[in-house]
Amino acid sequence: MCASRESSPTAGPVRPDPLARPAAAVTVPGGLPLLGHLPAMLSRPLAFLDTLPAHGDPVRIRVGPRELYVVSGPESTHRVLTDRATFDRTGPLYGKIRAFLGNGLASCPHADHRRLRRIVQPAFRRALLPHYAAAMTAEIEQLAAHWRPGQTVDVTRQAFRLTTAVAVRTLFSSALDAPAAERLRDALDVLLRGLYLRVVLPGADLLPTxxxxxxxxxxxxxxxxxxxxxxxxxxxxxxxxxxxxxxIAARDEDGQPLDERELADQVATLVLAGAETTSSALAWALRLVAEHPEVERKLHAELDALGAGTAAAGWDDLPQLPYAARVIDETLRLRPPAWAISRSTTRPTELGGVRLPAGALVVCCLYLLQRRPELFPDPTRFDPDRFAADAVPREAYLPFGAGATKCLGDRFGAVEATLALASIARRWRLRPATAAPVRPAPRLVLSPGPQPMLLTERVGAPAR
Incomplete structure (x- = not known):
């Protein structure tokens, strides 16, 4: 992806008349013959998305022969994510996603979701978080042990290596050796990059490339x-x-275990959720902190108050890290990993005053929702203190989704990102190694592309 300059639209969204009969959705101008808006979605997706609210909600775009209805308002988004009888995870798009993830919790249709959620949910009980946090701290320490003052590291790649290591460690304990873990990580990296291309370019698999x-x-x-x-x-x-x-030990309400394929599908889903989304949040947070000196100063003051100890923060430190947690919250608002969540209509319906046919592909754009100026004043400004006074409208802050399909690992990911940010910032000050802007990578999540950053050891940092 490429988004060198992003801004919120100056015009407010076009709101339908509640007394009017449902109308056809407005098609966003600028589409090309045959290709539609595909070139913009490939070359500058965020800048293109920023223009959509001025045309309505929902609006229709074309990606090749496929029509998509993009939603960014809180009411419509909430309905799409919670009305599972009308908006389901079906259709050709989810067929491509299931080719990689299988029928996992993040990709299964409504008919399978309740059973699978009941089976997977016990693995994310709050009581298990301290155990998982210990694995997070150990992997953070191992990552930072290889860093040296004056070194330049690609923090996007480093964050991905960290979170995949945590995902593998919590999923498979110590049963997976380093070469096997590296093979899984490399395969995951290729798949995540390739999957976005297959979503926006349906014919990608037909070309012998x-x-x-x-x-x-x-x-x-x-x-x-x-x-x-x-x-x-x-x-x-x-x-x-x-x-x-x-x-493996879990049973559904009928006493049945997951079969081999179902187990594999859940593993794929949990590795993706535990690796790609959290690494994206961490990589963006490190960059945003480096670009905002006042945020960095407040973060360092909080970390210095922890006193002496090892560089890596742990579970017991979390109550003393409210500002670090707010940095992650604001990062998730401004750069939500799950930037677009899609559903297909199971029947003709109306949404925001617009008629939708059965089988319509609806995309809830959380990237746009969480930047709406009427909900988030000065929406493009990075301001962690938005979350200090509970002033954020919860119905419009949905980085982990909403309803029954909300991510089960939301607390897991938030804890991991907070501990990693605190541990790195406690010892290191990072600065961009080049003046080049960060360009989001073309993946299913809103991940930054390569971003080399220079490591400077902070004066008085805890000893390794």
Missing amino acids: RSRRTYRQALHAWHTGVAEIIADYRARGIDRGDVLSLL
């Missing part, structure tokens, strides 16, 4: 690696106290 071969090889490596891990767990029959052990 090198990228198609690489994607298919990664997909095979991912499925094979996960299947081998599950088979090993089954054969050993040991409860390792990790997430996979909980999933």
Whole structure:
């Protein structure tokens, strides 16, 4: 993706007359013959999205032959995410997503969701968070142990390595050796980059290109690696106290366990949720802190108040890190990893005064929702103190979704991002190594592209 200059639209959204009969959605101008708005979605998606609210809510865009209805208002977004009888995770788009994730909790249709959620939910009980946080702290310490003053690191890549390591460690305990974990991480990286292209360009898999071969090889490596891990767990029959052990032991309300394919699908979903979304939030947070000296000063003051100790923050430090948590909250508002959540209509319906046919693809754009000026004053400003006085409208702050399909790992991800940010900022001051702007990468989540940053050790930082 590319978004070198972003701004909120100056005009407010066009609101439908509540007494009027439902009308056809306005098609956003600027589409090209055959391609529609595909070039803009590939080259400058965020700048393009910023123009949409001025045309209505929802509005219609074309991506090749496919029509999408983009929603960014709080009422319409809430309805799409909670009315599962009318808006379901079906259609060709979710078919492509399930080719990678399988029928996991993040991609399954309404008919399967309740059963799978009941099985997976115990793995994210609040009582387990201290145990998971210990794994997070250990991986953060291991990452930072390789950093040196004056070194330049790609924080986007480093954040991804950290969060995939945490996801693997909490899912598989210590059962996965380093080479196997690296293979899974590399496959995941390829799949996440390739999946966005397949979503916006339906014919990508029809072209005999090198990228198609690489994607298919990664997909095979991912499925094979996960299947081998599950088979090993089954054969050993040991409860390792990790997430996979909980999933293997879990039973639904009829007393039935997950079968092999269902287990593999849940593993794929949890690795994606635990790795890509959290790494995106952390990488953006590190950049935003570096670009806002007053935020950095407040964060460092809070971290210095922790006193002596190791560089990595732990579970017991969280009550003393309210500002670090607010930095993550504001990052999730300004740069939500789940920037667009899609559903398909199961029947003809009306949304925001607009007629939608059965089978319509509806995209809830959380990126736009969380930047609406009537909900968030000065919306493009990075201001963690928005969250200090409970002034944020909760119906418009949905970085983890809403309703029954809200992310189960929301607290897990927030804890991990907060601990990682605090641990890194406690010891290091990061500065961009180049003047080049950060360009979001074309992935399913709003992840920054490569961003080299220079490490400077803070004076008086805790010893390693």
